[in-house]
Amino acid sequence: MKDFKDKVALITGSAHGFGKVLAIESAKRGMKLALADVDESALTETVKQASDLGAEVISIPTDVTEETAVDHMVQTTKDKYGRIDLLINSAGVAVPGPIWELPTRDWDWILHADLLSQVYALKRVIPIMRQQEGHADILNVASMAGLVSSPLMPAYYATKFAVVGMTEAVEYDLQAAKANVGMHVFCPAFVHTDLQHSENHRPAAYTNTDDPYYSSDTFKQGQAFAEKDITTGMPLDKIPDIVFGALERDDFYILSHPGMNPAIVARAQSIPTGKGPDLAALAPFLEKTHDA
Numbered sequence: 001m002k003d004f005k006d007k008v009a010l011i012t013g014s015a016h017g018f019g020k021v022l023a024i025e026s027a028k029r030g031m032k033l034a035l036a037d038v039d040e041s042a043l044t045e046t047v048k049q050a051s052d053l054g055a056e057v058i059s060i061p062t063d064v065t066e067e068t069a070v071d072h073m074v075q076t077t078k079d080k081y082g083r084i085d086l087l088i089n090s091a092g093v094a095v096p097g098p099i100w101e102l103p104t105r106d107w108d109w110i111l112h113a114d115l116l117s118q119v120y121a122l123k124r125v126i127p128i129m130r131q132q133e134g135h136a137d138i139l140n141v142a143s144m145a146g147l148v149s150s151p152l153m154p155a156y157y158a159t160k161f162a163v164v165g166m167t168e169a170v171e172y173d174l175q176a177a178k179a180n181v182g183m184h185v186f187c188p189a190f191v192h193t194d195l196q197h198s199e200n201h202r203p204a205a206y207t208n209t210d211d212p213y214y215s216s217d218t219f220k221q222g223q224a225f226a227e228k229d230i231t232t233g234m235p236l237d238k239i240p241d242i243v244f245g246a247l248e249r250d251d252f253y254i255l256s257h258p259g260m261n262p263a264i265v266a267r268a269q270s271i272p273t274g275k276g277p278d279l280a281a282l283a284p285f286l287e288k289t290h291d292a
């Protein structure tokens, strides 16, 4: 997409982080907005900032882990604007912990929040986009964790690899169908958002407070790592130019941390050799995950 003015953007996760700065950038570019998030009070603030910039905006409080809520979000956008030109799936959470300790309920939560939420939205939005005139775009937020894995967060890596694979496969299907819709997947390393506070966005259906895991040292360490890694990440204000520049160029993979690119290549090259994960070989790349 080259010209964003008067186009309609539906953005999940727009109360904080990537979703919020991409909503503000969309407003600056003259787009009409439908903004969704589970954090209603923070969403109100994004809506206010976008409308102060002169944008037409609707607020759609939505828990994207629920398929019926996502259906409602998409239908409300269609009812208001009659079309959707850009869908940004940015709602998501992070859940640290080794597989032998992390409660299964947390797998359920992250699979719904980071993967199935996007499935629900794609199922509803693609048919709408295909019925309308003109080109439309969909941006799924994945992560560098969808291209290169590392220790501590198997549930997170599982969902992010799934988002990358799903987005690639949908792009093939759209090409085969000669559809007017282009897919994109955003794969950043650490960026200073609000992601370290994912616990604040845990829906009631996934609460698990009685589980001893949440008073364990492993959980506390995971929270401390998240706090350090996210707050020392790339400044969030660099993201709008990176993402909108990539959308203008029609890039499929949107990358933001060039120091990690050799790690993507190293992983791909090791696969045909049969050589698997090697913590010592990964270590130098992990130093690049915060680079701006």
Ligand SMILES: NC(=O)c1ccc[n+]([C@@H]2O[C@H](COP(=O)([O-])OP(=O)(O)OC[C@H]3O[C@@H](n4cnc5c(N)ncnc54)[C@H](O)[C@@H]3O)[C@@H](O)[C@H]2O)c1
Residues within 6 Å of the ligand: 012, 013, 014, 015, 016, 017, 018, 019, 036, 037, 038, 039, 062, 063, 064, 065, 090, 091, 092, 093, 094, 113, 114, 141, 142, 143, 144, 145, 187, 188, 189, 190, 191, 192, 193, 194, 195, 196, 197, 198, 201, 203, 230, 233
């Ligand atoms: N920040 C990073 O370093 C980083 C790196 C790579 C990928 N990501 C991914 O980017 C995406 C956005 O995260 P962020 O970093 O902007 O974090 P963030 O916490 O700042 O923003 C995420 C937003 O999603 C919303 N959300 C969470 N659960 C929801 C639900 N069930 N329904 C609706 N909204 C919900 C939150 O309220 C929040 O507004 C996530 O998928 C995350 O995994 C983040």
